[in-house]
Amino acid sequence: MTQYTYKGDCLEEMANTIERELEDCPEMLEMLKSDAEKPLYVGCTEFTKLSVVLKLYNLKVSNGWSDKSFTENLTLIKQLLPANNELLRTIYEVKQMLRSIGMSYEKIHACLNDCILFRNKYASLMECPKCNALHYKENGKSPKKALWYFSIVPRFRRLYSSAEDAKNLTWQADERIKDGKLRHPADSSQWKKIDLDYLDFGAENRNLRLILSTNRMNPHGLQSSSHSTWPVILVIYNLPLWLCMKRKYMMLSILILGPKQPGNDIDIYLAPLIEDLKLLWEHGVEVYDGHREERFNLRALLFGTMNDFPAYGNLSGYSIKGKLECPICEDSTHLVRLEHGMKNVYLGHRRWLHPDHYYRHLEKAFNGNSEESKAPLPLIGEQHFDKVKNLNIKFGKPFAKHFKTCGWKKRFVFFDLPYWQSLYVRHFLDTIHIEKNVCDSLIGTLLHILRKTKDDIKARLDMISTGIGEELVPQEKGSRTFLHAAAHSLFRREKKIFCELLATVKVPEGYSSNIKGLVSLKDLKLKGLKLHNCHVLMENFIPVAIRSILPDMVRAMIIKLCFFFKSICSKVIDPTKLSRLQSRIVLILCELEMYFSPAFFDIMVHLTIHLVREIQMCGPVFLRWMYPFERYMKILKGYVKNRSQPKGCIVERYIL
DSSP: OOSOOOTTTOHHHHHHHHHHHTTTOHHHHHHHHHHHHSBSSTTOOSOBHHHHHHHHHHHHHHHTOOHHHHHHHHHHHHHHSOTTOOOOOSHHHHHHHHTTTSOOOEEEEEOTTSSOEEOGGGTTOSBOTTTOOBSBOTTSSSBSSEEEEOOHHHHHHHHHHSHHHHHHTTHHHHTOOOSSSBOSGGGSHHHHHHHHHOHHHHTOTTSEEEEEEEOOBOTTGGGOTTOEEEEEEEEETTSOTTTTTOGGGOEEEEEEEESSOOGGGGGGTTHHHHHHHHHHHHTOEEEEETTTTEEEEEOEEEEEEEOOHHHHHHHHTBOOSSTTOOTTTGGGOOEEEOSSSOSEEEOOGGGGSOTTOGGGGOOTTTTSSOOOOOOOOOOOHHHHHHHHTTOOOOSSHHHHHHHHHHOBOSOOGGGGSTTGGGOSOSEEOOHHHHHHHHHHHHHHHHTTOTTTOSOSHHHHHHHHHHTOOGGGSOEEETTEEEOOOOTTOOOHHHHHHHHHHHHTOOOOTTTSSOGGGGEETTTTEEOOOOHHHHHHIIIIIHHHHTTTSSOHHHHHHHHHHHHHHHHHTOSSBOGGGHHHHHHHHHHHHHHHHHHSOGGGOOHHHHHGGGHHHHHHHHOOGGGSSSHHHHHHHHHHHHTOOOTTOHHHHHHHHHHO
């Protein structure tokens, strides 16, 4: 099978990999060997029957050709070649040839109400045993809801069978810089804890640490907001820094499609993946190492999950809405319910200050009271498990009573993994979405953008109930209501200075989007801000744009907040400076409470106080944020060429 090798094709390495995988299927192996050795036509020395099909199919997938156009191209090329050539005629024949080369996948039917998967003992049922929902649609063939599972074990085998990939998968142990700085998750406390708690696992450098991410995407655009597609993606942390988040190594493991979102019952769909992860932890699988040219027993561990905040609630089983909105503070959340804004706000950041700090007793600048309480301590894994181990009742009075005092809705399926409760941090906060929400609130308030400002009439009225800034209460004169200027308020001249500076910004190609296109000089506001736009604005341009406006204390406070985000997003972090960074963000939030209205302090502003702890436990932020996953989901959306069958387009183009 390896007789023919062609420049730039890597066919020899691929052939060796497939040969090891098909040892138990001699007929298919012989067929592939024959296709790999058979010349395309008599006298051809550059292409074989298999190599030309791989070349053409790669062009099809890369350029989004339809099956019809691909078949027509095959027909034309076959006519151009000499007579009696071996080129296939149709897309069907090509798929039949390549079915053993592409990844295998399993289509699993699911209950429409997310109760069960129709597999194992439920495979033959025609309706759900829990809610009696029908298994199939009216035609009796198509399931009402389904998921596609791409088994991770064969892909790990393929990675290790490649000598180059096998070498990269031990980079964290062999080539990583070890100078005490945080550059990689392998430098973190959680990685070291795993090695100490599970010595047999840590002793083998080739064992894998994985991170899981999922989020809702809509391949149809905004026109079909009811469509629900949830890709579940795995990333390998053993790889070098520059390869961890590359598209080649991001593994789509589950694709969930249905008429509605899985929500808090998404753990039902994760069951096949959890089974493989348990196998990889408890027993492992035999894998051939192409770099060391030996076989070994591969094991793997799920290092954590990475999602935006709504998906965080779904993956952790915690309610991110209501009285206990913060999943880290939990029942110690210092929450204030506003009367007019109808939202929860967090005004207790003085609890994180040193017990002797004078801000604790500075009553007039805050809510009129001193602060004597201590900051809550995050639960360790064993305490978390004790709270949720008996939470399997989804409805009824027992669950409702517990939910009011706990915030956890269920024992999530991740606790089936034996090591899950021993991790310091199981679900990571997404820094980029936190940064975007803080940026939106800050710019909306400074420029007083309608429906985005946190300093409107309702916010001022709420100041009365919280005892903050009574001099800023709205004044009614006749039929009109007047708002006094706050310390952060900008006059029209200052707004113009802010917007004009951003409108003149020029950046290198590829650094960011066109900042000028985000600024409306007519309305004096910013519009259409995306994730990366907010990232660039917060860390680079806002400190420059406000340097000649705002009072000194307010300006300094906002610049400190911007520099905080820039510090935590660094690619190299000195762990000795993290305690100082934590103290800095506490002071920043306390100073924000002095000058901004209570409505500004929503859950996203509050979560900034927990970011430094996660860096200390789990490593740098740039390997634990949603940027690469958001970009990858855009690629998956691009796979859809037939709008009536998005699932088939994504699955077929992904595996081939």
